Amino acid sequence: MSTSVRxxxxxRHSRLSARNREWIAGYLFVLPDALGLLVFLGLPMLLSLVxxxxxxxxxxxxxxxxxxxxxKMMRDPLFWQSAKVTALYALMLVPLLYVCGLSLxxxxxxxxxxxxxxxxxxxxxxxxxLIVVALVWQFLVVDKIGVLSRLTPAxxxxxxxxxxxxxxxxxTVVAVSVWFLMGYYMLIFLGGLQDIPAxxxxxxxxxxxGPIAKFWYITLPLLKPTSFFVIMISMVAAVAGxxxxxxxWVMTGGGPANSTSVLIVYxxxxxxxxxxxxxxxxxASILVISLMAMTGLMFLLTRxxxxxxx
Amino acid sequence: xARVEIENITKRYGHLEVVHGVSACIEDGExxxxxxxxxxxxxxxxRMIAGLEHISDGTISIDxxxxxxxxxxxxxxxxxxxxxxxxxxxxxxxxxxFSLKLSGLGKDETRDKVGNAARILGLxxxxxxxxxxxxxxxxxxxxxxxxxxxxxxxxxFDEPLSNLDAKLRVQxxxxxxxxxxxxxxxxxxxxxxQVEAMTMADRIVVMRDGLIEQVGSPLDLYDEPANLFVAGxxxxxxxxxxxxxxxxxxxxxxxxxxxxSNLPAAFHxxxxxxxxxxxxxxxxxxGPFEVLVVEPTGAETQVVVQSGDLQLVALVQGxxxxxxxxxxxxxxxxxxxxxxxxxxxxxxxHLDRNLGSVSRQ
Numbered sequence: 001m002s003t004s005v006r007x008x009x010x011x012r013h014s015r016l017s018a019r020n021r022e023w024i025a026g027y028l029f030v031l032p033d034a035l036g037l038l039v040f041l042g043l044p045m046l047l048s049l050v051x052x053x054x055x056x057x058x059x060x061x062x063x064x065x066x067x068x069x070x071x072k073m074m075r076d077p078l079f080w081q082s083a084k085v086t087a088l089y090a091l092m093l094v095p096l097l098y099v100c101g102l103s104l105x106x107x108x109x110x111x112x113x114x115x116x117x118x119x120x121x122x123x124x125x126x127x128x129x130l131i132v133v134a135l136v137w138q139f140l141v142v143d144k145i146g147v148l149s150r151l152t153p154a155x156x157x158x159x160x161x162x163x164x165x166x167x168x169x170x171x172t173v174v175a176v177s178v179w180f181l182m183g184y185y186m187l188i189f190l191g192g193l194q195d196i197p198a199x200x201x202x203x204x205x206x207x208x209x210g211p212i213a214k215f216w217y218i219t220l221p222l223l224k225p226t227s228f229f230v231i232m233i234s235m236v237a238a239v240a241g242x243x244x245x246x247x248x249w250v251m252t253g254g255g256p257a258n259s260t261s262v263l264i265v266y267x268x269x270x271x272x273x274x275x276x277x278x279x280x281x282x283x284a285s286i287l288v289i290s291l292m293a294m295t296g297l298m299f300l301l302t303r304x305x306x307x308x309x310x
Numbered sequence: 311x312a313r314v315e316i317e318n319i320t321k322r323y324g325h326l327e328v329v330h331g332v333s334a335c336i337e338d339g340e341x342x343x344x345x346x347x348x349x350x351x352x353x354x355x356x357r358m359i360a361g362l363e364h365i366s367d368g369t370i371s372i373d374x375x376x377x378x379x380x381x382x383x384x385x386x387x388x389x390x391x392x393x394x395x396x397x398x399x400x401x402x403x404x405x406x407x408f409s410l411k412l413s414g415l416g417k418d419e420t421r422d423k424v425g426n427a428a429r430i431l432g433l434x435x436x437x438x439x440x441x442x443x444x445x446x447x448x449x450x451x452x453x454x455x456x457x458x459x460x461x462x463x464x465x466x467f468d469e470p471l472s473n474l475d476a477k478l479r480v481q482x483x484x485x486x487x488x489x490x491x492x493x494x495x496x497x498x499x500x501x502x503x504q505v506e507a508m509t510m511a512d513r514i515v516v517m518r519d520g521l522i523e524q525v526g527s528p529l530d531l532y533d534e535p536a537n538l539f540v541a542g543x544x545x546x547x548x549x550x551x552x553x554x555x556x557x558x559x560x561x562x563x564x565x566x567x568x569x570x571s572n573l574p575a576a577f578h579x580x581x582x583x584x585x586x587x588x589x590x591x592x593x594x595x596x597g598p599f600e601v602l603v604v605e606p607t608g609a610e611t612q613v614v615v616q617s618g619d620l621q622l623v624a625l626v627q628g629x630x631x632x633x634x635x636x637x638x639x640x641x642x643x644x645x646x647x648x649x650x651x652x653x654x655x656x657x658x659x660h661l662d663r664n665l666g667s668v669s670r671q
Binding site: 197199200202203204205206207208209213217218221222224 | 360361362382383387388389391393395396397398399408409412413456460
């Protein structure tokens with residue numbers, strides 16, 4: 001005897017509507033990633049926010065101090081120095097990466113064997129550990145014996161101390177960062193360039209546009225979504241990227257005279273050199289919040305990289 | 311306005327030759343359509359005229375001047391692309407003004423020209439819209455507007471209607487034709503749609519495999535196709551072909567088809583007879599042909615019949631009462647039968663087409 005509630009029908013009906021089933025499947029697919037992000041990124045961020053309210057000595061003692069770490073920050077000249085260095089580093093890195101990445105992409109845009117090799121060469125730094133990259137560059141620019149340091153007097157520039165002079169050290173680490181990252185941004189721009197249909201260039205050719213007019217009126221405007229993405233992630237990379245820490249930590253350690261001490265280097269020093277975990281956590285929280293505010297503002301201003309014609 | 315001369319044009323990509331020494335002449339003010347199946351080289355030829363493709367061999371002249379090495383912008387031609395290629399980040403007005411802006415034309419003059427073109431095409435109210443906000447037909451008109459503002463000597467169209475739905479295509483066909491009648495600019499138009507070619511062209515150039523098969527007015531091609539390919543390509547529904555041979559003055563074809571002909575007496579080779587669907591009459595029931603499909607379209611009805619291996623399509627005016635499975639007789643209008651050499655596929659000219667209609671019931 002069948003006791004089924006559902007009357008017998010020709011087709012097997014699901015208890016869920018087709019739309020709900022799709023919805024559930026979608027969320028099931030992103031669940032593993034979402035969980036991973038939550039546990040390994042969200043939770044630590046939340047904990048560091050909490051940690052910022054404590055005085056932590058690193059040996060198990062936690063003392064609630066409220067906003068004390070934050071007021072300390074406001075009065076800490078080294079924090080402000082690091083914030084300034086971070087801003088300078090970002091102000092140089094973001095535009096340089098944009099220009100270098102796009103220029104390289106335009107140069108190797110045509111697909112042929114030669115350009116394939118060139119593309120791989122520009123991307124090659126990413127195959128190497130950042131520490132190794134920093135060590136090699138340090139060897140190239142170190143005072144007296146570095147290859148570049150020996151070259152500058154020969155070029156009549158005098159003996160420049162690339163890493164020892166507070167006026168040059170930041171430029172040096174910016175240059176190495178650009179060198180390391182530009183191949184990656186070249187790839188992103190190559191993808192963006194390939195997304196621009198060839199017909200627009202043909203139409204522009206018929207309209208009488210030369211290479212420069214095509215770049216200004218076709219390439220650049222149609223690259224807007226890519227540009228938005230590049231500026232956004234290069235900004236994040238400048239403020240909190242692994243290259244910012246590794247290259248600076250290995251090449252200068254934040255010196256000389258704190259001239260290359262970006263915030264993540266200073267935070268690391270406070271936490272692991274001086275054991276001020278609570279203070280470091282408070283600064284990290286400020287860093288993350290200001291980064292979120294910046295990207296959020298950019299997102300709002302550009303409507304998420306979408307444009308008026310869409 | 312200008313005359314375009316194409317002489318012995320060859321196009322090679324590496325070792326692959328895709329256009330094999332093609333020659334044609336487009337007269338001043340003429341509307342010429344290049345038509346052929348995909349891959350026949352028609353678009354390549356158009357792009358060589360535009361200057362978007364390098365010419366491997368031969369010359370293209372506009373108004374008597376060889377333009378092989380002249381940059382596209384200096385050829386004084388304008389092109390309408392298949393996907394319109396409207397710049398998505400520019401408004402309709404900016405799209406139309408782009409070439410004028412690049413040529414350094416003043417603002418007032420640019421506005422006048424764009425306004426004028428917009429008026430011709432009925433785009434005045436859309437000038438501030440972006441292409442993404444327009445319908446297919448409107449985009450098509452903007453693409454034409456972009457070509458018109460430049461006041462070129464030659465218009466090139468590369469399958470401009472293939473992205474439109476059937477109804478809009480018919481409407482735009484008429485608009486392009488009336489635009490040409492109004493501006494009288496030399497126009498070269500590429501399509502794979504023979505109906506477009508038939509309805510719009512002053513002359514049609516039929517291409518296949520990188521060669522020109524026939525050049526002529528639409529009705530010339532329809533009435534006297536030079537070979538089997540043109541016969542099958544021009545006209546819809548397509549021409550029926552019947553293989554067979556002459557016995558005395560009677561052509562005997564597959565499916566038991568027979569018809570009188572006064573082909574040159576010496577012709578004894580294998581033949582293909584061609585007959586347009588509207589020149590086939592279906593008789594009363596009881597004939598040797600079986601009705602397979604009946605496709606009514608209102609004003610006329612298309613009937614597919616079969617006998618043995620031979621399938622014929624007949625186009626009957628008005629409505630019919632045939633049903634699939636029914637047997638019918640078939641009558642050919644013998645004055646309208648075309649004969650082709652089965653080996654060379656070339657047309658064989660009749661000596662005299664005035665023959666009485668004899669049928670096989």
